[in-house]
Amino acid sequence: MKIFFLVASVLMLSVGAFAQHEVGSLTIQPKVGLNIANYTNSDDSDPRIGLAAGAEFEYQITKMFSLSAGLLYSMQGAKESTTEQGVKVKMTAKTDYINIPILANIYVAKGFALKLGIQPSFNVNSSYKASTQGINVSGSLSDMGVDIKSFDFAIPVGLSYEFNNFVIDGRYNIGVTKMVDNDDSKNSVFQFTVGYKFNL
Numbered sequence: 001m002k003i004f005f006l007v008a009s010v011l012m013l014s015v016g017a018f019a020q021h022e023v024g025s026l027t028i029q030p031k032v033g034l035n036i037a038n039y040t041n042s043d044d045s046d047p048r049i050g051l052a053a054g055a056e057f058e059y060q061i062t063k064m065f066s067l068s069a070g071l072l073y074s075m076q077g078a079k080e081s082t083t084e085q086g087v088k089v090k091m092t093a094k095t096d097y098i099n100i101p102i103l104a105n106i107y108v109a110k111g112f113a114l115k116l117g118i119q120p121s122f123n124v125n126s127s128y129k130a131s132t133q134g135i136n137v138s139g140s141l142s143d144m145g146v147d148i149k150s151f152d153f154a155i156p157v158g159l160s161y162e163f164n165n166f167v168i169d170g171r172y173n174i175g176v177t178k179m180v181d182n183d184d185s186k187n188s189v190f191q192f193t194v195g196y197k198f199n200l
Contacts, residue, residue, distance in 0.1 A: 019063045019107045020162045021199070029070075029167060030055045031195030037076040039093075039185040040175060044082075048092060050075025052191050056101065057200075064107050072099040074121070076189055089132045093141060095148055095179070095187070096125035101156050111162045119173060121152040146180060152187060153177045165197045 021027060032053045038045055056070030077093045103117035126148035129138040141148055158171025175186030 019060055019066065020111060020165070021058075021060045021066075021197070023060055023062055025060045026200045027058050027060075027197040028055055028200055029058065029195040029197045031072075031167070031169065031193040033169070033191065033193030035075055036190040036192075037078065038188050039078045039179065040188050041183075041185045042078060042080075045078040045080045048075070048077040048079055048094070050077065050094075050096070052193055054099075056195070058105065058197070066105045066107075066113075068101070068103045068105055068117075070099075070101050072101065073097075073124075074099045074189070074191070076187055087132055089130060091128055091130040093146075094125060094127045094129070095123060095141075097121040097123055097152060097187075099154075099173075103156060105160075113160045113162070115156065115158045115160060115169075115171060117156055119154040119156050121154065123148050123150050123152065148179055149177070149181070151177070152179070154187060154189070156191075158191075162197070167195045167197060169193045169195065 035050045035052050036047045037050060038047045052072055052074050054070055054072030056068050058066050058068040060066045074097045076097060077095045079092045081090050099119055099121045101117060101119045103115045105113040105115055107113045126141045128141050153176045154173040156171045156173045160167055160169040170192050173189040175188055179185050
């Protein structure tokens with residue numbers, strides 16, 4: 001038992017250098033990247049590739065633990081191809097959000113952090129673009145009878161690596177709330193970003 005506590009103590013001491021920033025420090029991280037987005041319960045759809053951009057603040061509580069909160073513009077949605085009366089129709093649903101990720105960051109090795117949190121979001125665009133035989137049509141999803149809810153909620157999980165203040169971040173945003181009232185589909189988004197931390 002003494003050996004167990006000794007090993008545990010050594011491990012706890014060794015994690016003291018895991019974080020890149022001092023305890024009590026506050027940083028801001030402008031970031032940009034891409035989303036690979038889709039809807040759950042939609043077997044025939046393909047991902048929509050879109051932009052993710054914004055900034056996150058991070059407060060270093062201990063050498064191993066920090067909290068962050070951000071504001072990101074997130075292009076989401078899905079693509080689908082159908083055939084109607086022998087004519088192939090391609091459609092892209094564009095559902096874009098302002099995401100507010102609030103994350104706990106646990107530094108498990110130097111520069112590496114595991115992330116888990118909550119993410120309320122607000123829909124700022126719900127449109128579509130369809131094309132068939134060289135004809136393009138676009139408009140609002142509400143015109144098609146699809147009323148996207150203005151509020152969305154997700155659970156982001158992921159990891160990041162920081163080197164010389166540059167941060168590579170990958171996370172999966174697990175949709176919790178239904179996108180519309182009469183359907184069980186939720187947002188499903190893989191998000192990859194690159195950012196740079198500035199001390200405040």
